[in-house]
Amino acid sequence: MKALVYKGAKQVAVEEVPDAKVAEPNDAVILLTTSNICGSDLHMYEGRTSVEVGKVLGHENMGIVEEVGPAVQVTKVGDRVSVPFNIACGTCRNCTTGWTSFCTRMNPTEGMDGAAYGYANMGPFDGGQAQYLRVPHADFNLLGLPSGTEHENDFTMLSDIFPTGWHGVVLSGMEPGDRIAVFGGGPVGLMAAHSAMLMGASQVFVVDKEPDRLTLASSIGATGVDLTLGDPVEQILEHTGGLGVDRGVEAVGFQAHDSSGEEHPELTLDNLVNVVRTTGGIGVVGVYVPQDPGLSDPSSADRVAWQYGTFFTKGQSMGTGQAPVKRYNRQLRDLIITGRATPSFIVSHEVGLDEAPDAYDKFDKRVEGYTKVLLKPNA
Ligand SMILES: NC(=O)c1ccc[n+]([C@@H]2O[C@H](COP(=O)([O-])OP(=O)(O)OC[C@H]3O[C@@H](n4cnc5c(N)ncnc54)[C@H](O)[C@@H]3O)[C@@H](O)[C@H]2O)c1
Ligand SMILES: [Zn+2]
Ligand SMILES: [Zn+2]
Numbered sequence: 001m002k003a004l005v006y007k008g009a010k011q012v013a014v015e016e017v018p019d020a021k022v023a024e025p026n027d028a029v030i031l032l033t034t035s036n037i038c039g040s041d042l043h044m045y046e047g048r049t050s051v052e053v054g055k056v057l058g059h060e061n062m063g064i065v066e067e068v069g070p071a072v073q074v075t076k077v078g079d080r081v082s083v084p085f086n087i088a089c090g091t092c093r094n095c096t097t098g099w100t101s102f103c104t105r106m107n108p109t110e111g112m113d114g115a116a117y118g119y120a121n122m123g124p125f126d127g128g129q130a131q132y133l134r135v136p137h138a139d140f141n142l143l144g145l146p147s148g149t150e151h152e153n154d155f156t157m158l159s160d161i162f163p164t165g166w167h168g169v170v171l172s173g174m175e176p177g178d179r180i181a182v183f184g185g186g187p188v189g190l191m192a193a194h195s196a197m198l199m200g201a202s203q204v205f206v207v208d209k210e211p212d213r214l215t216l217a218s219s220i221g222a223t224g225v226d227l228t229l230g231d232p233v234e235q236i237l238e239h240t241g242g243l244g245v246d247r248g249v250e251a252v253g254f255q256a257h258d259s260s261g262e263e264h265p266e267l268t269l270d271n272l273v274n275v276v277r278t279t280g281g282i283g284v285v286g287v288y289v290p291q292d293p294g295l296s297d298p299s300s301a302d303r304v305a306w307q308y309g310t311f312f313t314k315g316q317s318m319g320t321g322q323a324p325v326k327r328y329n330r331q332l333r334d335l336i337i338t339g340r341a342t343p344s345f346i347v348s349h350e351v352g353l354d355e356a357p358d359a360y361d362k363f364d365k366r367v368e369g370y371t372k373v374l375l376k377p378n379a
Contacts, residue, residue, distance in 0.1 A: 002377070003056040003130030004356045009047025010364075012357050017056060020132040025071035028138035030083060033149075034156040035128045036060035037356070037373040039186050039253075040119070040287060042364050048255065048294045049120035057118040058129030058375075059085035060159045062145070062152075066132060074139045081142040082158040082333070083135055084325035087115040087125055090140030101322035106136065111290075114322055129356060131377050143329050146337065153350075154336045156374060157191065157343035162332050164285050164323040165191025165251070169199060171283030171319030172247035176200030179243075181236055181275055183268040184251030184286060185213035185224070187372045190346050192249045192285070193222045198341060205245065207232040207271070209259055212369040216346060228259040233275045246280050248272040253286030254304065265292070266306040273311045284320040346372045353377045 003017045020029050035058045044051040061083040068075055075081070088100035094113065095103050106115035107123040118127020126134070135141060145155050165188055174180055180201050182192045185208030196204045197220060206217035207225040214224030223239065225232045237244055250272060254265040265288070272282045288304060295301040311318070335341035348371040351359050356375055363370040 001131040002353055003126070004058065004353065006044060006051055006053060006055045006057055008053055010045060012045065012057065012360050014354055014356060017130070020126070020130070020134040022067055022069040023134060024136060025069040026137045026139070027069045028065050028072055028075050028135045028142065029067040030061065030063040030081065030128070030133045030135055031066045032061055032063040032128050032131060032133060032377045034062050034152060035130070035375045035377055036156055036160075037129070037359060037363055037375065038160060039188060041360070043253070043255065043287060043289070044120055045360055045364055046255075046294075048292065049289065050293060051120035055118060056126035056130050058127030059117040059119055060156065060161070061117065061128030061133055062156050062159060063133070068138060072138050075142055079142075080145040080147050082145055082155055082329060083117070083128065083133065084141055084143065084329060085116050085160045086322065086325055087117065087123065087136055088141060088326065090137050098327050099324050100326045101324040116322075129353065129375055129377070131353070141326070143326075143333060145333065151336055153344035153347050153374060154342060155333065158325075158329045158333055160323070160325065161187045161191045162195070162341075162343045163325040163328040164188055165193070166195040166328050166332065167323035168192045168249040168251060168283040168285040169195045169247070171281070171285070172249055173281035173317065174199060174201060174247040177202050178246040179203045179240065180247040180249065181205040181207065181245045181272070182222075182249045182251055183207045183232075183271060185210065185217050186251065187346050188285060189249070189251035190216055190220075191343060192251055193217055194220055194341065194343060194345075197221060198335065205236050205239070210366055213371060216371065219345065233271050236275050244275045244277050246277055248276045248280070248282045250282065250284040250286045254288045254292060256286070265304045269304070269306040273307050273314065273316065276314070276316055278314045278316070280314075280316055282316060282318045284318060285323060347374055349373045350376060352379055
């Protein structure tokens, strides 16, 4: 089968690889109808993780069940399904309490709980930027979708970024009527803004520097804050009569940068601590890594120096981590079906697998309005 393979920093290629197949009795194999490129893939693409050369990338997958193993009981060949990016066993302590993103069984990497498709440090599993994908514990992990092709570009956000954006807002402790600031207007930040609207925020700010992403934020009724025009904290304080916001979401991660492009991993955390009110909450879904291989100074590669003292003094709370997709995807699917949620508003490009290397390059440079790229591997 054809698949997109990681070859080294800023190098990916479409190659022939062995077919995905049923390897364990609980497995299913999915024919991919849509597989998205994610901002998380860019951390690997830019050589900022320890992902191994030869890995098939792609953790945002949906498609049609092609084959099931002998122990699969509920999932049937021909079912249309969304595949959560978390690979979960369904029976460990974290899975049974709703934390499938921290499954203690599926990831053999020392010191890491939680597995995913095609991702650094998250287990030996290949991704779905390919024609076919192997899904372990299929009955537990897969989410059924109405058959046909309707809502394809909305449903494809259920594997990761819509639940992840929603989770960021949940982690912030937001309640109806709250004001919230989302740092990062990429796909995850825009999904957090969409989620906050659905959950009844009174005002949503989205901070970024890319004009097309700020325009998308305004298109759903959020207030775009352009960080190239000055300190985003000052801008939000001005908008709110000095009050700041009740809640904040971090949707950028460790590669946060200033308007000149220089990276400061603590920047958005500091901004959030300063713009969120005393006793307010912050949800961090932007990715931070235990060791940043992109930093030459080993004494700082394993830490981020942020304003913890201000965070403490303000009595704020913070929740972090990979999103447990299964906790939200069923409800978000139904919001899509009834037309209350339309996460496809962020889709900028739909391309075939062969065009994926070019799409990675352009998405990485954030050129030509490349906000969210959907691959159609079997179109
Ligand atoms: N926790 C999870 O489960 C989970 C799931 C998916 C993605 N993620 C992570 O979420 C983050 C965002 O993903 P994405 O797909 O939207 O990525 P993206 O790279 O497309 O978007 C990030 C955006 O942040 C902006 N940005 C950079 N510095 C900033 C700053 N100082 N202030 C405000 N905005 C700034 C960039 O201009 C960009 O538009 C990534 O770190 C990704 O790895 C986490
Ligand atoms: Zn993703
Ligand atoms: Zn588990």
